[in-house]
Amino acid sequence: MADKPTPRPTDAELAILRVLWERGPSTVREVHDALSSSQETGYTTVLKLLQIMTDKGIVVRDESQRAHIYASSESEQRTQRRLIGDLMDRAFGGSPSKLVMQALSATKASADELTAIRRLLDEQIEGDAK
Amino acid sequence: MADKPTPRPTDAELAILRVLWERGPSTVREVHDALSSSQETGYTTVLKLLQIMTDKGIVVRDESQRAHIYASSESEQRTQRRLIGDLMDRAFGGSPSKLVMQALSATKASADELTAIRRLLDEQIEGDAK
DNA sequence: TCCAACATACGAAATCTTTCGTTGACGTTA
DNA sequence: TAACGTCAACGAAAGATTTCGTATGTTGGA
Numbered sequence: 661m662a663d664k665p666t667p668r669p670t671d672a673e674l675a676i677l678r679v680l681w682e683r684g685p686s687t688v689r690e691v692h693d694a695l696s697s698s699q700e701t702g703y704t705t706v707l708k709l710l711q712i713m714t715d716k717g718i719v720v721r722d723e724s725q726r727a728h729i730y731a732s733s734e735s736e737q738r739t740q741r742r743l744i745g746d747l748m749d750r751a752f753g754g755s756p757s758k759l760v761m762q763a764l765s766a767t768k769a770s771a772d773e774l775t776a777i778r779r780l781l782d783e784q785i786e787g788d789a790k
Numbered sequence: 791m792a793d794k795p796t797p798r799p800t801d802a803e804l805a806i807l808r809v810l811w812e813r814g815p816s817t818v819r820e821v822h823d824a825l826s827s828s829q830e831t832g833y834t835t836v837l838k839l840l841q842i843m844t845d846k847g848i849v850v851r852d853e854s855q856r857a858h859i860y861a862s863s864e865s866e867q868r869t870q871r872r873l874i875g876d877l878m879d880r881a882f883g884g885s886p887s888k889l890v891m892q893a894l895s896a897t898k899a900s901a902d903e904l905t906a907i908r909r910l911l912d913e914q915i916e917g918d919a920k
Numbered sequence: 921t922c923c924a925a926c927a928t929a930c931g932a933a934a935t936c937t938t939t940c941g942t943t944g945a946c947g948t949t950a
Numbered sequence: 951t952a953a954c955g956t957c958a959a960c961g962a963a964a965g966a967t968t969t970c971g972t973a974t975g976t977t978g979g980a
Binding site for chain 4: 800801802803831832833834835838839842856
């Protein structure tokens with residue numbers, strides 16, 4: 661019964677994950693408060709989502725205190741990479757370069773960002789050539 | 791009653807869109823056959839999906855023949871950019887460079903692909919500098 | 921003409937997602 | 951100790967997604 665890899669988070673789940681990534685391990689109330697600044701959400705809605713996410717293995721829960729503490733079970737980077745890989749397969753026929761190119765032309769990246777990307781790219785090419 | 795922008799396609803819808811992008815305008819049977827090579831899907835399932843997609847405005851339908859002909863209402867590029875923008879907002883806090891960087895490190899892009907990406911990047915920087 | 925093949929339409933079931941009301945447990949404090 | 955605020959648990963409802971069975975209409979040949 662091989663543990664399934666954690667499933668792709670839904671929209672509402674992703675919003676919660678972003679809070680957990682930014683704040684670190686948090687209680688339901690803390691997540692709810694953070695979320696409320698940008699969107700209207702009921703407290704029990706956030707609680708239910710976190711319970712579901714626990715069942716799915718997307719987050720882990722520390723129950724040693726009365727107010728349980730939730731944390732993302734996967735790093736931000738790892739989740740983001742999985743989401744990108746997913747999108748690449750589903751919408752770009754598995755082509756990384758097509759995805760990156762669309763990403764570049766889809767967004768108004770600033771000059772600074774572009775040069776930062778280029779630096780990363782150069783490193784990548786370096787590594788390959790080696 | 792401003793026409794809503796076409797909604798984000800679901801997984802099953804995206805699989806169909808990919809067929810339409812590759813084949814061009816197609817009948818239900820053609821889409822179904824193309825899809826069947828990679829996954830098991832009932833004919834009426836594909837038909838129903840295409841009907842729903844028509845309602846949503848994701849595809850357009852030419853009913854002048856007995857076998858209706860469906861086509862994507864949006865270009866492949868435009869849809870892909872929208873999906874990337876979506877993911878950027880939902881998972882990357884709206885940062886294009888973070889997304890591109892993760893995309894680069896998430897995938898094993900070939901050397902050829904890397905240089906192609908770099909060429910595009912250079913053009914982008916050129917344009918900006920101007 | 922009549923039938924087999926193929927087409928769309930329709931409805932419904934199964935599942936997943938999102939939301940929230942209610943309940944009961946637990947602590948704090950007046 | 952009794953009342954109040956906070957907490958997790960649970961269930962249920964509403965909507966979206968996916969799948970497919972069945973009904974019904976059309977067409978091209980035998």
